[in-house]
Amino acid sequence: MTAPSLDFWFDLASHYSYLSAMRIDELATRAGVTVRWRPFLLGPIFDALGWEAPPFVAQKEKGVYVMRDMERQCRKYALPWAPPSEFPRRALLATRVAVLAADEPWLPTWCRAVMLRNFGEDREVDSPEAISAMLEARGVEAAPVLALALAEDNRQRLRERTQRARALGIFGAPTFFVGKEMFWGNDRLEDAIVEALSTAP
Amino acid sequence: MTAPSLDFWFDLASHYSYLSAMRIDELATRAGVTVRWRPFLLGPIFDALGWEAPPFVAQKEKGVYVMRDMERQCRKYALPWAPPSEFPRRALLATRVAVLAADEPWLPTWCRAVMLRNFGEDREVDSPEAISAMLEARGVEAAPVLALALAEDNRQRLRERTQRARALGIFGAPTFFVGKEMFWGNDRLEDAIVEALSTAP
Known part of the structure; x- marks a missing residue:
């Protein structure tokens, strides 16, 4: 018997990935669904798709709207929100x-x-300083982790992860997979959990 | 005292507008919110924004996904779905x-x-035949309506409606307005209704 599960693909710099990252564990735990976290980089995906910039940047009107939408969504989900001055x-x-x-x-x-x-x-x-401080704050010794993170085999691991995202047909983040079924966007998180529950044997 | 209300801007050929058009009256009636239906044309908006095609067409991967998403959303909302062979x-x-x-x-x-x-x-x-049949099915005499619909002042009315959409900053459909607050997409319909309720005096 397999427990219901889903894969959560996200980019740490993606606005709507933030909403899902903050919500997914509570929702999934309550439903009894296991989540596999799959960080990847959206930038190389956009490059491969021939999109010259993230949609929020390429389509200015949408970009302005997204900032207002994020503000409201964060209020709705009671999440901190300080518009990133760099995107x-x-x-x-x-x-x-x-x-x-x-x-x-x-x-x-x-x-x-x-x-x-x-x-x-x-x-x-x-910055290594910011990363180190965040690691130490979670009780993880920073220096060895940073050395391993920067080693060539880990760089290669990230490249392979992002190639895998591309092969799966991912074009944005967050994206959830339940088996081969793809759900795009924080607005589909609940649907993905329902799907995971309905397809578990 | 003003009753809570919202404006529902949509394109008759827009997939996600279909989901909202089928859901909005029930949700709004239950909440006591008045809806003003605002049909317009997305095509001239995309032209004005310099987008060479609808995003679902220009971004092929997104277009494929949207068809699967629509199928699932229609199942979720118990709506008929036959993928339009022309888009x-x-x-x-x-x-x-x-x-x-x-x-x-x-x-x-x-x-x-x-x-x-x-x-x-x-x-x-x-086609005039399809339009006439649909009008007659709702007890509306087709010939005079078609004549008025095709008259120059009504063509001008549609152009002005679409210009108004552009002036409001609309870049997609459906879009809901509660006062100046803009909500984009069927996924924000419920949020727009909550906003209408919270801002009514």
């Missing part, structure tokens, strides 16, 4: 740490810490 | 009738009939 915010090192931590129990809290700092405090999330 | 489906005459019927009590049922035929039956919704 997309560079979070490459934080993402490398997340990929390195694929099997660590602290992966979800790590991702939430990075996103809360970016979207809830409007602070940078890419 | 965007031309619905200019039907839209002219809708604009002409701005103050008619049959405007909502008209729009739902057109959209059910397009999205629920995959049938064309632009």
Whole structure:
């Protein structure tokens, strides 16, 4: 017997990924659904699709709206919101740490810490100093993690993760998978959980 | 005292507008919110924004996903769904009738009939024959309505309606307004109703 589960693909710098990262564990736990966190980079995906910039940047009107929408959504979900003064915010090192931590129990809290700092405090999330401070705050010794995160095999691991996202047909974030069934956007998180429950044997 | 209300801007050929058109009256009536139906044309808006095609067409991967998403959303909301074999489906005459019927009590049922035929039956919704049959089915004499719909002042009315949509900053459909507060997408319908309730004096 397989427990109901879903894959949660997200980019640490993606606005709507922030909403899902903050909501998914509570919803999934309540429903008895296991979540596999799958951090990846959207930038190379947009490049591969031939989109010259993130849609919120390329389509200015949509970008303005998204900021207002995020403000309202964060109020609705009672989440901190400080509009990032930089978008997309560079979070490459934080993402490398997340990929390195694929099997660590602290992966979800790590991702939430990075996103809360970016979207809830409007602070940078890419310097070794910031990353080290965030790691130490969760009781993780920073120096060895940073060394492993920057090592070539981990860089390669992130490249493969992002290629995998592309192969799955992902074109935005967050994206949820229940088996081969794809759900795009924070607005589909609940639907993905229902799907996970309905397809578990 | 003003009753809570919202403006519902939509394109008869827009997928997600279909979901909202089929849901809005029940939700709004239950909440005691008045809805003003505002049909317009998305095409000229995309032109004005410099988007060479609807996003679902320009971004192929998104277009494929949208069809799957629509199928699931229609199942969720118990709505008929027959993927339109033509997109965007031309619905200019039907839209002219809708604009002409701005103050008619049959405007909502008209729009739902057109959209059910397009999205629920995959049938064309632009020929005078189809339009006449749909009008007569609602007890509206077709010939005079068609003549008025095609008259120059009504064509001008539709152009002005679409210019108004552009001036409001609309870049997609459906879009809801509560005062100046804009909500984009069927996924924000409930939020717009809550906003209407919270801002009514």
